[in-house]
């Protein structure tokens with residue numbers, strides 16, 4: 001994997017040939033990857049979904065575990081990597097203690 005050149009950019013999630021987000025939205029390797037492989041529209045979609053997840057599970061963002069959970073969900077959302085897509089679902093509602 002090298003750098004994407006703009007003319008060849010294709011969003012890793014939606015496949016649109018558009019512009020990458022361009023900057024890492026979070027200061028991690030995952031963030032770097034999102035910045036170079038994901039388009040701005042998909043990132044906007046994620047922000048909406050993230051809001052839903054935070055509300056749904058009542059995530060406390062001062063808790064590092066909540067961030068880890070969100071990062072896992074990002075990997076699934078953008079790159080379809082990781083496990084338990086169903087975890088976003090309602091099965092764990094009320095059972096998560098952060």
Ligand SMILES: [Zn+2]
Pocket residue numbers: 011012013014015016038039040041042043
């Ligand atoms: Zn996209």
